[in-house]
Amino acid sequence: MFLNELLLKDFRNYLEINFSPDQGINIITGPNAQGKTNLLEAIFISGMGFSFRLKDKDVVRWGSEQSILKSSYQLDGFTVDVHIQVKFDGFKKILINGTENDRKNLPGHYGIILFRPEDLHIIKGPPSQRRDFIDYDIGSINPVYRKLIQQYKRIILHRNNLLRRGGYRQDEFKIWNEEFYRYGAEVLYRRIKLLKNYFPLVRDIYAVIAGKNEILDMKYLSSAKISGSTSIDQIINDFIIEGKSREKEEIYKKQTLFGPHRDDITFLLNNKDIRNFGSQGQVRSVVLALKAAQMELFKRQSGQNPIMLLDDVLMELDENRQNYLIKLISGNNQAFITTTEIPKTISRHVDRIYFINRGTIEERGHTSLRNVPNLREE
Amino acid sequence: MQYAGAVSRLIGELARLPGIGSKTAQRLAFFLLSEPPETAEKLASAIREARERVRRCSVCGNLTDLDPCRICTDEGRDKGIICLVQDPRDVAAVEKYRGFKGVYHVLHGVLSPLAGIGPEKLNIKNLLTRLEGGKVREVIVATNPDVEGDATALYLARLIKPLGVTVTRIAHGLPVGAHLEYADEITLGKAMEGRREI
Ligand SMILES: Nc1ncnc2c1ncn2[C@@H]1O[C@H](COP(=O)(O)OP(=O)(O)O)[C@@H](O)[C@H]1O
Ligand SMILES: [Mg+2]
Ligand SMILES: [Zn+2]
Numbered sequence: 257m258f259l260n261e262l263l264l265k266d267f268r269n270y271l272e273i274n275f276s277p278d279q280g281i282n283i284i285t286g287p288n289a290q291g292k293t294n295l296l297e298a299i300f301i302s303g304m305g306f307s308f309r310l311k312d313k314d315v316v317r318w319g320s321e322q323s324i325l326k327s328s329y330q331l332d333g334f335t336v337d338v339h340i341q342v343k344f345d346g347f348k349k350i351l352i353n354g355t356e357n358d359r360k361n362l363p364g365h366y367g368i369i370l371f372r373p374e375d376l377h378i379i380k381g382p383p384s385q386r387r388d389f390i391d392y393d394i395g396s397i398n399p400v401y402r403k404l405i406q407q408y409k410r411i412i413l414h415r416n417n418l419l420r421r422g423g424y425r426q427d428e429f430k431i432w433n434e435e436f437y438r439y440g441a442e443v444l445y446r447r448i449k450l451l452k453n454y455f456p457l458v459r460d461i462y463a464v465i466a467g468k469n470e471i472l473d474m475k476y477l478s479s480a481k482i483s484g485s486t487s488i489d490q491i492i493n494d495f496i497i498e499g500k501s502r503e504k505e506e507i508y509k510k511q512t513l514f515g516p517h518r519d520d521i522t523f524l525l526n527n528k529d530i531r532n533f534g535s536q537g538q539v540r541s542v543v544l545a546l547k548a549a550q551m552e553l554f555k556r557q558s559g560q561n562p563i564m565l566l567d568d569v570l571m572e573l574d575e576n577r578q579n580y581l582i583k584l585i586s587g588n589n590q591a592f593i594t595t596t597e598i599p600k601t602i603s604r605h606v607d608r609i610y611f612i613n614r615g616t617i618e619e620r621g622h623t624s625l626r627n628v629p630n631l632r633e634e
Numbered sequence: 635m636q637y638a639g640a641v642s643r644l645i646g647e648l649a650r651l652p653g654i655g656s657k658t659a660q661r662l663a664f665f666l667l668s669e670p671p672e673t674a675e676k677l678a679s680a681i682r683e684a685r686e687r688v689r690r691c692s693v694c695g696n697l698t699d700l701d702p703c704r705i706c707t708d709e710g711r712d713k714g715i716i717c718l719v720q721d722p723r724d725v726a727a728v729e730k731y732r733g734f735k736g737v738y739h740v741l742h743g744v745l746s747p748l749a750g751i752g753p754e755k756l757n758i759k760n761l762l763t764r765l766e767g768g769k770v771r772e773v774i775v776a777t778n779p780d781v782e783g784d785a786t787a788l789y790l791a792r793l794i795k796p797l798g799v800t801v802t803r804i805a806h807g808l809p810v811g812a813h814l815e816y817a818d819e820i821t822l823g824k825a826m827e828g829r830r831e832i
Contacts, residue, residue: 417747424752428752431789432785
């Protein structure tokens with residue numbers, strides 16, 4: 257998948273720009289606070305329909321009524337035109353090939369991968385960060401899974417509400433229990449299936465990045481006692497047993513205490529938990545492996561080479577890892593890489609350089625590499 | 635913006651209507667106030683009259699100016715099949731598809747702990763009374779195919795089946811998440827024909 261064209265109007269600090277990137281590696285460089293991340297954000301929104309920053313409405317240029325994002329994607333042989341309008345009050349309209357559509361049908365769901373310094377939280381943060389990464393980043397490839405997660409979360413909201421308020425009828429509670437077990441089991445079953453495809457990729461990639469002396473392992477930690485995950489019915493039975501044994505505790509604590517919304521994943525390096533024992537460099541390598549494996553998984557499942565958005569991560573990696581990443585991307589994937597410097601390890605893989613200054617974008621051909629400030633000499 | 639007491643009360647009442655935001659409410663209010671008085675009076679009396687005359691049918695719960703309603707008293711309809719819907723708009727939607735010859739029962743909502751709606755707030759007691767007569771063979775549950783509609787269908791199936799009545803669920807023909815109200819006649823027809831026992 258490729259982004260062929262992007263037009264922005266009143267988006268963040270961009271008044272109006274029109275941008276036709278290369279299908280290979282695009283470097284977005286320039287001093288700080290000039291709009292590099294804003295440009296990646298625009299690409300992300302045009303493909304996914306929402307921002308990776310806090311509120312969508314914040315993207316409207318201060319003092320303007322609305323932002324317009326027009327983009328043109330190329331998938332296999334055909335073109336997808338996306339038109340997104342974000343009003344300053346948060347109202348959003350999405351057109352795909354000229355007709356109004358839902359954000360879930362945008363091309364980015366199986367084709368855009370974002371990698372930024374905050375991703376260290378996948379390892380270091382609370383369990384919810386790891387679940388969200390699996391459910392929304394990795395799981396986004398599968399529309400059925402996405403829908404299921406949404407339904408499951410709503411059921412949990414209903415069930416928690418009953419527990420919080422109390423005074424419900426037993427026959428009513430029984431129904432929400434049944435729905436909780438049924439949907440919860442299906443989420444768990446599909447999640448584990450997804451991870452069975454994903455974990456081995458992460459492990460193998462990590463071995464390439466870090467060498468054979470470090471063995472990475474990932475373990476799924478279920479909040480309920482599960483006897484196996486070979487069938488949904490089996491998981492439902494386990495949930496029923498768990499539910500009975502924890503009923504009193506749930507009523508006392510007024511919330512749902514087990515199920516896939518409470519599960520976690522641990523990362524072990526030579527059998528030691530990285531969260532407690534890993535160095536900063538090791539954590540970065542694991543995150544790099546997670547993203548590279550995501551690329552591979554998406555490619556296998558959708559047949560498309562995903563678009564890579566790398567925000568300020570390049571300079572945080574050492575030369576070996578920069579090399580690994582750039583080799584992985586170059587040749588097949590379109591990439592947008594923001595960086596204040598272009599390290600010499602990657603400069604020969606670069607296809608195009610854009611220089612961003614106060615909301616303007618200027619193309620600097622490969623040949624003028626030497627004219628870009630902050631650029632290391634080859 | 636602040637308006638004189640009566641004007642802001644009118645805007646406030648209009649803004650409580652579904653689908654009407656504060657901007658539209660302002661537009662409607664100023665329209666009514668700038669037209670001749672008859673415009674507002676006609677609207678007010680139409681609202682009052684409708685509200686006084688229209689009530690829930692004591693049998694099926696649908697909105698009607700005649701109790702029992704015309705559908706419940708229609709000799710040509712099969713009283714042995716009840717289509718269970720969540721609100722009166724859905725009766726209109728199913729009626730548009732002329733293939734259904736049974737009668738209705740309107741729940742006036744679906745189970746939703748988030749919205750504070752439990753079974754006691756739904757029109758279920760009347761349904762059980764209707765089923766006790768023993769003449770009903772099948773109940774088709776046509777609540778929307780979302781989390782709340784599904785839970786409600788399950789709840790009712792557990793309640794009704796022990797009475798020896800077949801309970802079926804439509805909506806397998808409807809696109810996922812689509813509401814009955816918006817279904818066209820063809821998809822609704824398929825959904826009715828493709829109903830499954832639950
Ligand atoms: N809604 C907005 N309207 C106008 N300018 C904005 C808006 N949001 C952020 N900015 C500006 O964008 C700049 C930050 O851009 P960013 O892309 O994050 O910088 P960087 O180049 O360091 O990645 C800041 O100067 C900020 O003032
Ligand atoms: Mg930045
Ligand atoms: Zn009636």
